[in-house]
Amino acid sequence: MANNELIERVNTLLAEEFEKEVTDITPEADIKATLELDSLSLVDMVALIEQEFGVKIKGADVTKIKTFGALYEYIEQNVNA
């Protein structure tokens, strides 16, 4: 389970960039639906995560990460990896 500090950083970052309420972002929520991402704005999310955490989400992994919970886990596992 990802730590709370990381979760908060991710949530704040994404809510601010995609202009959503931070309370809409929960571990079970679908990322694309919640942030209203299309194929282009998904690129922005990946870039944001890379800039903020230094974690580059590989192309094949992007489609596997459906929920925010999965995103937290991915970042936690790969940060400073």
Place this chain on the structure above:
Amino acid sequence: MDRRVVITGMGIWSCLGKNLDEVRDSLYNAKSGIIFDPARKEIGFRSALCANVPQPDLKKQLSRNQRAFMPEEAKYAYAATVEAFNNAKIDQDYLDSHEVGLLYGNDSTGEATMNATATIREKKDTSLCGSGAIFQSMNSTVTMNLGCIFRLKGINLTISGACASSSHAIGLGALLIRNGLQDMIVCGGAQEANPWAIGAFDGISAFSTREDAPTCASRPFDRDRDGLVPGGGAATVIIESYESAVRRGAPILAEVVSWGFSSNGDHISSPNVEGPTRSLEMALRLSGLDKKAIQYVNAHATSTHIGDAQEAKAIANVFEDCKPFVTSTKGQTGHEMWMAGASEVIYSMLMMKNGFIAQNLNFENPDEDSARLNIVSSRLETGFDTFLSNSFGFGGTNSTLIIRNIK
């Protein structure tokens, strides 16, 4: 087919105001939109003079994903186009059910291109440019954004003809409508106002350095002019066939009577007299009007020595003893470049519709060329019904529009 082309809507976002009413008042009151921007000095500008263009906040109107594709010039163009549609009484239902075209003048995306390039150079990772970078940095950014936002379905092109871009856009739009290929076209011009896009322009010593008196710096036709002041913003006019306008009960503001154009085939930055003369003569010939009918000329004059002098000669030679009133509104706005053709049609329209001619700001003393013109040095409370608007650009591209009032 040879249909009449009319203007049924206008919208503007400029250093003189964020809408038609504000701009009309600024024109009337001879307000200058020029400031000194200290930040330009810090990045090595020879002249830190520029137009003070407000930044539109579009968070309520457009989604984050829509705004991500828009550089500042597209945001200006959006704001101007919303006003123009409202002015023309066109709603989204109309746009969804008709084939409406889009021809907009733009000739740079300097800041967006620079930002993307800087990211690639620094990070060596193209994905970090973000999804908007490619759409922001293409020269057609304004037309691609507006076309998608307003779901336009007609012709969709950016016109790049340097500082004559948006005058050509209106001229080409009128041509398509006149020939029956489109019924309605959104025409206009946009100009980014950030320093990056025009830094290299500053670098060739084209800008006024009268930094101790910003509002006096842009002084078209004045003997003591010392260069232009860069401006920015966007201007949109809705043009359509007369039949279309009548059919939908639109407010018909004016008629685009004719468009003249030419190329100097000469020096890249230094204009001649022959090229502009041919553009003026073509517009007059196609208008079918006697040149005495032109009561007001909105000159291109940008406040450069050579440009103003050559245009003054061309106007004087073409009009001989007719002596129409002449001004360059750039005394107030600076040089709005890609936007200038469309914005100056709107400035002229606002004056025509409100019965005045704004003074050619900072015109104090003529030189030998401008002395041949009837330049308006203080506001005239006078009605006029037909005007001619000149726009000339680097590379020697020239455009002239003649527009007539419809009451």
